[in-house]
Amino acid sequence: MELLFCKSKVFVHPTKSSTDNVGGFLLIYNRKGQSRHDSTLGWIPEGVLDKKQLNWLLHAELKLSSLEKRAMNLDSKILASSSSATWSFSIKLGYLFSIEFRSPSPTGLWYGSVVLHSRTPQEDDTLPVLFFHDDVCPSTKHRKKELSREFNPFTSSGDVYWGGVDFRTAVASLVELKQTFMEPTVWLVNATLDDLRNFSPQLMQKRLDAGEAKPVEGLSLWAKWESARWGIMTKIADATFKTGSLMGTLIRQHPLVKLAERNGDNPYVRKLLENPRVREVQDDFDSARVYLAKWALGVKQQADQYQRTHELSESYRRTLTRELGFDSESDVQFTDEELNKALERKFPVSRQKWESFFDAQGRLALTVNEVKDYIFHGGVEDFATRSEVWLFLLGTYPWDSSFDEREQLNQTLREMYDNNYKSKWLNRSANPDEHEEEYWQDQIFRIEKDVKRNDRNLDIYKYNTHDASAPDVTDEVNQEVDEIRHAGHWEIKNPHLQALKNILVCYNIYNPNLGYVQGMADLLSVVYYIVRDEALSFWCFVNFMERMERNFLRDQSGIRDQMLTLTELCQLMLPQLSEHLNKCDSSNLFFCFRMLLVWFKREFQFPDVCSIWEILLTDFYSSQFQLFFMLAILQRNSQPIMQNLDQFDQVLKYFNDLHDTMDWSDLMTRSELLFIRFKKIMEVMERRREIEVEISDDSGSKATGVQLHDFDDEDNGDREPPCTSKNLQLLLSKKLVVQRESARVKDSIR
Missing domain, CATH: 2.30.29 (PH-domain like)
Structure with a gap:
């Protein structure tokens, strides 16, 4: 031991x-x-x-x-x-x-x-x-x-x-220890999301205001009583300089004390009050009178901090409800649970929390959806933990695998990468087919060009030396001179840049129909930075491209489908903005193209990009949740656009200048609430359509009695409602939308 x-x-x-x-x-x-x-x-x-x-x-x-x-x-x-x-x-x-x-x-x-x-x-x-x-x-x-x-x-x-x-x-x-907001003395051990939400300020305050005596699930009655008792103590600590009568008022105002006073004749409550652990409360109250000022100050600071956080949360809550259209008398409304769930992004997955998800054999001890709930609503706390979490999110490690199975898989994947792909291009001889050889050399040139200029601000990619982690001053100066002198045609020495090149060339062999397309280096750079292993990064990238290949098709059909879906989504969810963009000749949302192509990588700082991607990779609500994140960006910027811009080039410039100006966490909260609202609208419209069909079948005439404020239009005529759109219906699915490049031929346009 x-x-x-x-x-x-x-x-x-x-x-x-x-x-x-x-x-x-x-x-x-x-x-x-x-x-x-x-x-x-x-x-x-x-x-x-x-x-x-x-x-x-x-x-x-x-x-x-x-x-x-x-x-x-x-x-x-x-x-x-x-x-x-x-x-x-x-x-x-x-x-x-x-x-x-x-x-x-x-x-x-x-x-x-x-x-x-x-x-x-x-x-x-x-x-x-x-x-x-x-x-x-x-x-x-x-x-x-x-x-x-x-x-x-x-x-x-x-x-x-x-x-x-x-x-x-x-x-x-x-x-993992998490301090509760309402009871600072209580720390939850490996708390589930339900535990954390049960102790959220909004829910706890709602229960206390309602005078509910029912304990939080997971706590015994005595444990809840003691937790509440010590909550009273912290309030008393803040009032040590005041009179004893005020302390008595504080005590009597507590919901549990009110419970005892209101139900003094209840035999169950009398039995509760006779318990020795409850009788000790009075002794504690007497002792609390002599708290020193320093201790009282410490408690007061905690209370002030909570108050600031709580008040900010309440203000933000009201803003979201108003801006997202749920404070009006519409047919769809948020529940408190839905709003609380979207607002609480305070519980990132730490190393301790991640390890607690697995049993002694390394198998997942809870459902995959529960794990994804943690990641979706809190992200991952640090890059070291990400390096393992992303192997699961990107499908390299199966969610139902054990430690031993992952070790064996690890070895197999490395052998496949080295023998089936890397050795093929390292030992490759010139292709006798002149056109194929020209195509290959052009692919290598494109890959090297993008690798050399991609994410050079990040530490592991910054210096072109054999030891990228510790370049001396001379190396740094020589690198700058070399890069300027050769205008990008310099030899790659940085081992991490070389790994990016190796992986992209190997992917070219793995998927010859697609080959390399500009923007793929942007995707790989993030994956490799987190995984820090060439072979595993290759397989993560292969799986990532399962969903992202549609963004790089030669005929651009995949990205076009997403743009069309986003346009329909904007018309349904943000009709005023959609109408204004139409007047600006921007109804095709062309300015969103770059953001969707590489998943907002060039609009946010690198750590924020990692947080956004791991949430999108969960497919928690939809496999196309990136469209709701884009919708949140549109919604968040709708007022300044409608009030100030009226030309296509103005709109384009506005969105191109958004880099480093947006709060990703706020946008993700809005994305979740927009999805919830979208789903409810689709359900209401579907019910309305079914009722209309039933009435039409019974009476032979079209019904008009069911109202949906979000989609009422006098000029609708016989136009099908949005709920029948295949593009919009597909947004409710968690199944990946996969589109493959067609077979490459000699005359394929690259």
């Missing part, structure tokens, strides 16, 4: 008498070779340890709290000796639902403590509250001395330091 964390002088308080307190060690350990997110949390009482074991754990505590923080071998006898001890426990971190971190009183009136809540109610009752006696804990005392020398009692996260901070840091390095 490996010991990952150790904290001594962590006590269980079985009674209110300090003489009954039981001291022990809080440990986090793991079996060697197992994934870190499978680690076990345990507590061992000091009394069951012999002197040698006690000294070893104290030594381990100090070593693990040092800068090195390397795991140490843990003697299994230490764990075995405590297996039957009173109060001792062990639980997998992944089995925890939440952890409450209750900070200590600055005056020493109470110790800081943590409350562990299991996902299983039966096990939840067996987990004791753990109190951190920081005044006698060696590692905590040492850390406090260091902070005192620095004249800073706060951690890097801004919290006042206590022993629970070390524990929280250790847990956060192994599993």
Whole structure:
């Protein structure tokens, strides 16, 4: 076993008498070779340890709290000796639902403590509250001395330091911890999206305003009571300078207290109030009166931050509802759940969260749609995690594969790339067919030309040296001189640029009918930057081109189909803008061509492009969600266009100048809401059409009684409603739209 964390002088308080307190060690350990997110949390009482074991754990505590923080071998006898001890426990971190971190009183009136809540109610009752006696804990005392020398009692996260901070840091390095907005003391462990949404400010506030006593799903009644009790405590901390009567008012205003007052005659409520854990609330309220100003200030800052975020969210919420047309009396409306879901893009997939999705064999432990929900509504937190997530999103790794299966697949894909494609062009001899040889050389020239100028602002592509990561000043100067002197005809030395060239040439062999078309280097550059492996990047690119080939067809039919679909979508969803663009001779939306061709790569900063692409790659709502993102750009810019522009060249210039001016997250939120609205409009129109057909069959005349404000037109006549459009119907499908290039012939236009 490996010991990952150790904290001594962590006590269980079985009674209110300090003489009954039981001291022990809080440990986090793991079996060697197992994934870190499978680690076990345990507590061992000091009394069951012999002197040698006690000294070893104290030594381990100090070593693990040092800068090195390397795991140490843990003697299994230490764990075995405590297996039957009173109060001792062990639980997998992944089995925890939440952890409450209750900070200590600055005056020493109470110790800081943590409350562990299991996902299983039966096990939840067996987990004791753990109190951190920081005044006698060696590692905590040492850390406090260091902070005192620095004249800073706060951690890097801004919290006042206590022993629970070390524990929280250790847990956060192994599993994902998310602080809840409404209860800052509560942190969710590997929270599902439903958990995170249950604790969202909007939903929690709605429940509290309604006086609902029903606990959030996943929390026991007692856990919810304690969570709410500590929420009251934070409010009291903000009012320490005020009178005791105000504190009483604060307490009485809380919905749970109102519940008790309103239902005093209810035997169930009386039983609830008689519980010892509830009776402790009064003691806590009395102690809260002596909170120091610094602690109160810290809580107030948290509250102010929440208020700013909450108020901004509410303002943004109202803006979206108004701008997207859902505040009018139309036949389609957002539900609160739909609006909350689109607004909450605060939960990116971290490394810990990603690892928690898989079981011990490396197989997905939840549905693919659930994983895609996480990615769609939060993206991926960092590039290191992306390098693995994108292998799944791009279909290189099957979602139902295990660790072993992916290792075998990895080896097979590398061999296929090296033997079937790369070796073919590296060892290629001139083609005796003069036209074919000329075509091949032209393809190589096009690829090299685009690779040399593509994304040269990114670190791995910037310098044309054999070691692209660490060029010296001379190399940099020589590169600039060389590139200017040879006007682009210089030799590629950068290994990453060479990898781009290799992959594009190999794809030319893989798909000879399509070959290389300008813009494909833009797509590959992003994929390779994230995956950082030539062979795997090739297969990711092959799969990516399954959906993107339609953008590069010789007759441009694929991109034309998307433009026609976007035009219909704009006419349906943004009729005023569509009419104005028609007056500007821009009804064909030509200015959208470049954005759709390479998925907005030239309109946003590179990190934003990665976030946009991984969301589009989920196909969470539609395999053509890029059209709704484009629609969101049109919607977001509709007012300045309609108010100020009236010429084709003005509109074109306006959209060409949008680079680095747009907020991708806002646009993605609008995209989701536009899709939801589109789907509802299509459903309403389809129901209307069915009713009209039924009435027409019964009476022989056409019905006009069903109204749809979004598509009422006196001049419609017998024109089919948009719901019958094949282009628009296809937007509701998650199945990829695949269009292949026709067979290449000698006279094919390139």
